[in-house]
Amino acid sequence: MQFPLWASMPRSEAVQKYADIGDLVTQLYPFRTLAAQSVRAGTLPMWNPYFLSGAPFLASPQSSLFYPLNFFYYVLPMPIAWTVCIVLRMFLGAFFMTLFVRSTGASRAGASLSGIVFASCGFITAWQGYPMGDAAIWLPAICYAVHRLYNNRSGSSVAIAAFAFAMPVLAGHPETRHACRIDRHRHGASALVVSSAIPSAALR
DSSP states (O other): OOOGGGTTSOOSSOOOOOGGGHHIIIIIHHHHHHHHHHHHTTOOOOEETTSTTOEESTTSGGGOTTOGGGHHHHHSOHHHHHHHHHHHHHHHHHHHHHHHHHHTTOOHHHHHHHHHHHHTSHHHHHTTTSHHHHHHTTHHHHHHHHHHHHHOOSHHHHHHHHHHHHHHHHHTOHHHHHHHHHHHHHHHHHHHHHHHHSOHHHHO
């Protein structure tokens, strides 16, 4: 098994089995290709005729048809869009974590380091190209939204929170979405405990 991007490259070693990344080239890359072909043709891919004996496509969460970052698959050639999305996931993960940590009062250096560590952590790296990775990069954005909403109950804060909460849903992996939701509740509860334990004057 070999990634489509390098399928034409000569091998420098014997063929090996990579079971852990098999879904990328046997399921997810074809999913993105089918979605892109259908959208370009002006139709919604309700059915996937190439999967087993056929299976619902639009109804499958992992089709991620309405996930905003998958827009690149609809306007760019597949190999280029695939690469752009990998880079964009890393960038957004780092940006969101930097933004969140900075909003808690950390220094620029500390916030930047946190962003780099999160974007290159094992989970994000291992699940690159998977809906799990797409959903997980929004965790720091959710934490930032909760933190902002707690300190600034404005319409813009509500809009940011709504957007951040919706993205893991559209990313296509319910389990990771639920994990983000649990962390969101944990962060919100922590903020309440800290604010109630420390006098308001000390927080200024």
